[in-house]
Amino acid sequence: MSEIRVNPLSVLTWNKLELNYAKMGVDAALKAEDGPRENNLPEGVSFKGALDDAAYAKWLADNGIEYVKEAVVAGKYPMPEEQALPTGMGAEVDKLLADKKVPAILYEVSKTIEPPLRFDYTYSDGDAVLENMIIHVRKGCEITLILNIGGEAGSGYVGHSLKLFLEEGAKLTLVRLQMLPKGFQYFEDAGARLMDRAELKYISLQLGSAKTYLGACFDQWGYESRLWAGLGYIGLKDSFLDHNFVDTFRGKKTVGVMRFNGVLMDNAVKVSRETLDFRQYCTGADGDEEEDLLVLGEDAVNKANPMILGEEEDVSGRHAVSVGRLSQDMLFYMQSRGIDEIKAQELMVRSRIMQLASQIPDDELKKNVERYLDRLYCDRENCPSPC
Amino acid sequence: MAEARKDSPIDIAEDRKGELLADVERGLYDFKEEEREEDFYKVDEGLTEAIVRRISEEKHDPEWMLDFRLKSLKIYNELEIPDWGPPIDGLDMKHIVTYVKPKTGMKASWDEVPEDIKNAFEKLGIPQAEREALAGVGAQYDSELVYHNVRKDVEAQGVIYTDMESALTGEYEEMVRSHFMKLVPPTDHKFAALHGAVWSGGSFVYAPPGSKVEIPLQSYFRLNAPGAGQFEHTLIIIDEGADVHFIEGCSAPKYNVANLHAGCVELFVGKNAHLRYSTIENWSKNMYNLNTKRAICEEGGTIEWISGSFGSHVSYLYPTSVLKGDHSHGEFTGVTFAGKGQNLDTGAKMIHIGKNTSSFIDTKSICKSGGISTYRSSVEIRKQAEGSKASVNCGSLMLDSISRSDTVPAMDIRTDKADVGHEAKIGRISDDAVFYMMSRGVSEAEARAMIVSGFANPVSKELPLEYAAEMNNLIKLEMEMG
Numbered sequence: 001m002s003e004i005r006v007n008p009l010s011v012l013t014w015n016k017l018e019l020n021y022a023k024m025g026v027d028a029a030l031k032a033e034d035g036p037r038e039n040n041l042p043e044g045v046s047f048k049g050a051l052d053d054a055a056y057a058k059w060l061a062d063n064g065i066e067y068v069k070e071a072v073v074a075g076k077y078p079m080p081e082e083q084a085l086p087t088g089m090g091a092e093v094d095k096l097l098a099d100k101k102v103p104a105i106l107y108e109v110s111k112t113i114e115p116p117l118r119f120d121y122t123y124s125d126g127d128a129v130l131e132n133m134i135i136h137v138r139k140g141c142e143i144t145l146i147l148n149i150g151g152e153a154g155s156g157y158v159g160h161s162l163k164l165f166l167e168e169g170a171k172l173t174l175v176r177l178q179m180l181p182k183g184f185q186y187f188e189d190a191g192a193r194l195m196d197r198a199e200l201k202y203i204s205l206q207l208g209s210a211k212t213y214l215g216a217c218f219d220q221w222g223y224e225s226r227l228w229a230g231l232g233y234i235g236l237k238d239s240f241l242d243h244n245f246v247d248t249f250r251g252k253k254t255v256g257v258m259r260f261n262g263v264l265m266d267n268a269v270k271v272s273r274e275t276l277d278f279r280q281y282c283t284g285a286d287g288d289e290e291e292d293l294l295v296l297g298e299d300a301v302n303k304a305n306p307m308i309l310g311e312e313e314d315v316s317g318r319h320a321v322s323v324g325r326l327s328q329d330m331l332f333y334m335q336s337r338g339i340d341e342i343k344a345q346e347l348m349v350r351s352r353i354m355q356l357a358s359q360i361p362d363d364e365l366k367k368n369v370e371r372y373l374d375r376l377y378c379d380r381e382n383c384p385s386p387c
Numbered sequence: 388m389a390e391a392r393k394d395s396p397i398d399i400a401e402d403r404k405g406e407l408l409a410d411v412e413r414g415l416y417d418f419k420e421e422e423r424e425e426d427f428y429k430v431d432e433g434l435t436e437a438i439v440r441r442i443s444e445e446k447h448d449p450e451w452m453l454d455f456r457l458k459s460l461k462i463y464n465e466l467e468i469p470d471w472g473p474p475i476d477g478l479d480m481k482h483i484v485t486y487v488k489p490k491t492g493m494k495a496s497w498d499e500v501p502e503d504i505k506n507a508f509e510k511l512g513i514p515q516a517e518r519e520a521l522a523g524v525g526a527q528y529d530s531e532l533v534y535h536n537v538r539k540d541v542e543a544q545g546v547i548y549t550d551m552e553s554a555l556t557g558e559y560e561e562m563v564r565s566h567f568m569k570l571v572p573p574t575d576h577k578f579a580a581l582h583g584a585v586w587s588g589g590s591f592v593y594a595p596p597g598s599k600v601e602i603p604l605q606s607y608f609r610l611n612a613p614g615a616g617q618f619e620h621t622l623i624i625i626d627e628g629a630d631v632h633f634i635e636g637c638s639a640p641k642y643n644v645a646n647l648h649a650g651c652v653e654l655f656v657g658k659n660a661h662l663r664y665s666t667i668e669n670w671s672k673n674m675y676n677l678n679t680k681r682a683i684c685e686e687g688g689t690i691e692w693i694s695g696s697f698g699s700h701v702s703y704l705y706p707t708s709v710l711k712g713d714h715s716h717g718e719f720t721g722v723t724f725a726g727k728g729q730n731l732d733t734g735a736k737m738i739h740i741g742k743n744t745s746s747f748i749d750t751k752s753i754c755k756s757g758g759i760s761t762y763r764s765s766v767e768i769r770k771q772a773e774g775s776k777a778s779v780n781c782g783s784l785m786l787d788s789i790s791r792s793d794t795v796p797a798m799d800i801r802t803d804k805a806d807v808g809h810e811a812k813i814g815r816i817s818d819d820a821v822f823y824m825m826s827r828g829v830s831e832a833e834a835r836a837m838i839v840s841g842f843a844n845p846v847s848k849e850l851p852l853e854y855a856a857e858m859n860n861l862i863k864l865e866m867e868m869g
Contacts, residue, residue, distance in 0.1 A: 012471035017765060017797050020471070264803075278813070280788055295803040299770075302801075306809065308794040313785040313815045321809035323800055 001025035004092040006187070007215050007244035009305060010275045019305045021090075022242040022271065024187065024213050027157040029128040032102040033121075044111025045143070050103035051134070059106065059134070060084045063165060065193060085163050087191035088215025088244045093161055102130045104163070109137040109170075116144035116173075116361045123180065125154025134163045137170035137198075144173040144361055150208070155183030158209075162190045166198035168222065173201040175360050179372060180208035182236070187213040196222035196251070205356055206233040206241065207372050214243035220254040220285075227256040232356035234349065234376070235268025235300070244273040249285040249315070260291040261352045267299035274306040278315045285312070289319040294326065294352065296345055346377045430486045432614070436460060439584050442486045446552055446587060451564065459573040459583025466577040473701045473730035473759070478645050478675045485585040487612045525550060525606040527588045527619055541600055546631075547593040548604055551620050554591035563591065566622055570653040570681045570709070578649045578677040578703075582618050586651065589619035594629035594660075603632040603665070603851060608650075610637075610670075616647035623653070625660040625688075632663040634854065637670055637698075646674045648699070654682035656690050658712065663691040667854055669861060670698035672728055677703050686712030686741065693849045694721035696733050697861045705763060707736040710744035710772075717746040722843040722858075725758030725790070726865050734764040734796075739772040739805070748779045751843055754790035755865065765797040766807065773804040783813040784842050786835070786866075836866040 008021045038047045051059060060066065067084045083091050097104075123129065137143060149158065158180060166172055180186055186209040194200055206212055218227050227247060235241055247256040256276065264270055276287035293302060308317045326345060334344040350373050357369040428445070430438050439460050443453040468475065525548070537548045547559065555563050573583035590606045610617045625631055637648070648670060656662050662682070670676050676699035682690040692706045708717030719735035737746040746766065754760040766777045783792040794811045816838050824834035840847070840862050847855040 011793060011795060013763060013795050013797055014471060014765065017799065019797055283788075295800070295805075298803050300801075300803055302798070304798045306796065306811070308783070308811055308813050310783060310785055310792045310813045311788070311790075313788045313790075315813065315815070317811075317813040319794075319809075319811050321798070321807070323798070323808075324806040325803050 001027060004096060006089040006092060006213055007242055007273060008090045009273050010246055010277060010307060010309060013305065019271065019273065019303060022213060025185070026096060027128045030100055030130050030157060030159065031128065032100065033129045033131040037105055042113055042117060044109060044113050044141070045117060046108050046110065048106040048108050050105055052103055053098055056104050065165070083191070085191045085193060086217045086219060087161070087163070087189045088217045088246055089187065089189040089213065090215065093187070093189050097130060097132050097161060100130055102132045104132045104134050106134045106136065109135065109141050109143045112142040116146055118146040118148060118362060121147070121149045123151035123156055123158055123184065125152065125156060127156040127158065129158050131160045133161070134165070135172065136165045137167060137172050139167040140169040142171040146175040146177065146360065146362055146365065148177050148365060150179045151181055151184065153181045153183070157185045159187045160189070164190065164192035164200065166192065166194045166200060168196040169198065171199045173361070174203065176204045177360065177365055178206050178208055179368065182208065182210045184209045185211040190216040191219070192217070193219045194222050194225035194227065197224045198222050199226045202227070202229040203356060203359055204231045205353070205369070206231070207369065210239045212241045214241070217246040217248065218256065219248045220251055220256060222251045224253045225251055226254070229257070230259045230356050231261070232353050233262045234353065235262065235264040235270050237266035237268065240269045242271040246275045246277060247287060248277045248279060249282040249287060250279045252282060253284040254282060256287045258289040261356060263294045263349050263352060264297055264300035264302060266297040268297055269301040271303045272305070274319070275309060276307070276317050276319060277309045278312045278317060280311045282312050283314040285315045287315070287317040291321045293323045294348060295323060296325070349373070428488045429484050432484050433481045434485060434585070438485060442585055442587060445486065445488065447556055449556065449560065452555065456584050459580045462573045463577060463580035463584055466580055468577055472703050472732050475675055475701055478647060482614055482644070483647050484612065484615045485618065486587055487615050525590050527606065527608045544598040544600070545595040546598050546600055547591065549591050551589040551591050551622065559591065559593065562593065562624065563622065566624060566653065566655060568651070568653070570683055571651050571679050575679065579651065579679050582620070582649050582651045582679070585616070586618045586620045588617070589621045589650070592623040592631065592633065594625045594631050596627040596629060598629045600631045603634045605634040605636070608635065608637045610646055610648065614644040614646065616649065619650045621650070621652040623662065624655045625657055625662045627658045628660060629657065630661045632665070634665045637668045644673065646671070647677070648674055649677045652680035654690060656682060656684040656688035658685045659687040661689045663693065665693040665850055665854065667695045667858055668698055672698065672700050674699040675701050680706040681709065682707070682717070683709040683711055684715035684717065687714045688712055689716045690718070692719040692721070692735065693846060694719070695846055695858050696721070696723040696731055697865065699731065700729060702731040702733055704733045705736050707738065708746065709738045709740065710746065711740045713741040714743050715741055716744065719748045719750070720846050720849055722751045722846040723753070723760050724862060724865050725754045725760035727756040727758060730759040732761040732763055734762050736764060737766045737777060739768040739775040739777065741772060743774040744772055745776045748781070749845055750781045751845065752781070752783045752792055753786065753839055753842065754792045755786040757789045759791045761793045761795060763795045765799065768800045768802060768805045768807065770801045773802055775805045777805070777807045779809040781811045782842070784839065785813065785815055832866070836863050839866060
């Protein structure tokens, strides 16, 4: 496997910490996802074609999206990634897609769609697939899109890249649910541009795959644009998760909220980068980011770098991190009511994941998550009530 | 729009006021004592083996120290300049004089200090501070200490407070040898290696078991020569159960050439000992302040850092606490004020190794008039540090939109039996608070200065009164000058 550099930290810090970026292995056999693109689309959602590099560049230009050379930030260097529509994982994922000749599948939403639109991806043993998608939501339109990614037992490599463009007043709820088997490596990238009063709700729930890389960059260009982003994950034995979420505030009175809820078990490793980036003239912007991590594994490793970057005075930004084991007070409370430690842990894990899963507007998928959690506790040792 | 504001008549008037204040008020720190060639010994500009050997010879180093310097020089030449912090392109070692020694010995009586040097420290209020508040004072002028004195009651407890050169060549040589650059090895980074090669001056403190120094010891560092570097080494060893408060102050006049400060502070805190290390740093704004400070705590030991960073053009400063012993504790309380032309990258590091260790970081960053303030930290909790707790709290206050404030904290936690909390906030001065104060007769400028002083209060309240007053004056000065 060759390696590419992904999830770059928005400003560099001490190299010894190994947080400035991640190195991600790339399977040489990777190829573009194929299959029908136009089937079962509701009225108002249209497939606009598979864009090659030139067509993608034209689409960017047609929509006024161009690379903005960034000012020097805290450290010595300008922002390291040169992307017209920046993504969390960075420019090397775009380059990988170009090298593998993976076209960008463009969907355009030109009408408000009530029922959620769901795309199911089911992968098999040996798959090595890249998906590259653009969702363009036209002015004032609304849609809920669910990307449901799962697979049969086995091993493989799956990468999904997603670019989002929300025009003035557009609203998008996006759910990315990943329940791949443990043998898979997975990456999930996103770059979003929000124009005036656009609203994006972004939910990412990561319950499968042993090695996972996630990136998301939300560029809030528009006046009063709003973002709510939530990431939930469970790191199981021998699993690795690396993520980079960036919320860039450029428009006035923009609001961004990011929530990260995770659980690390056994020897799971998690590396996180979370940035609130307030650019000059984003007056009245308000950013809030919170990470809550429950550590249940003696050999778990948690590395984090939550940052606030500010070049505008009139903003309000806050981030908070809480990392720890199950509270002894909470445990005592539960034990005094006849709930043993394993069950108490299970309840805490369930509450964290279901808090996010309950927001998925699809009953079948919610049940899938519940079943996954049931199995998780049955598969573990000392389960008091095998199901 | 920031640019529009800058061109407004009010701002032009404010700028002029700032210039006037710069000429008048800043004189407290910016006065220059003319250095006559015949009163000082200097090595040539640049960094070569010959210069390092010359410094060693001048200082009458033992053989092992010369070897150490030469090894450090080799490491310096091999290491790269950091690629992650503020730019230091304006610093050219070829034009830095690494050793400037006043041709006067270290004096124990203030009256014996040469008049021009004495004037410099009198203007900074050092003897006054000694008379009124301190247990011992060391005053370093350029590369060497020119004055040193310790109160008799402190000496009577067996506390040693002397200059590094005396400690190195006297009865404490072995103690120095076994501790010198053991916490900050020259391989740590390029400027630690530079320090190892050309260090001179600084203080040595040893507090024997059970000793308590009720009032602070102080060192004051003044870099007067243009284009010079100051590389003082502070080595403090606090033995079991002892308790010391050490204060350092730094200042320099402003020149149009780069000056460099690459000092090193190593603090060894013994079992159940307590050390508070306070710094008010007000280097001139042509200074590259690339300083390294590190403490190690044995079982039950406590290190407290109090830090006020106001000066220098560029700063890299991250006091590190290595909590090696079980139940040891580290605290860092700091305020950084970055004004026009300043890029101050400051913060702290906590490394938890012992069981049930705890740490607390509380920092405040303020930036104004185009200044860049970066809070950078790391909290590491090693696997064996079960039962540890760490809390980080950082606040940033931006006073205009042409400045920049960044918060770059990192965590690396490798045990499930630890609790870590981190909180950061960025914001501006509340209009409501300013309005409230103005409605009670306080001018807007005063109201803003008072709010900023209040924001920095967690640091100033931890300092002795004289230093808290100095810090508040610095904040006021920065608020007025921009």
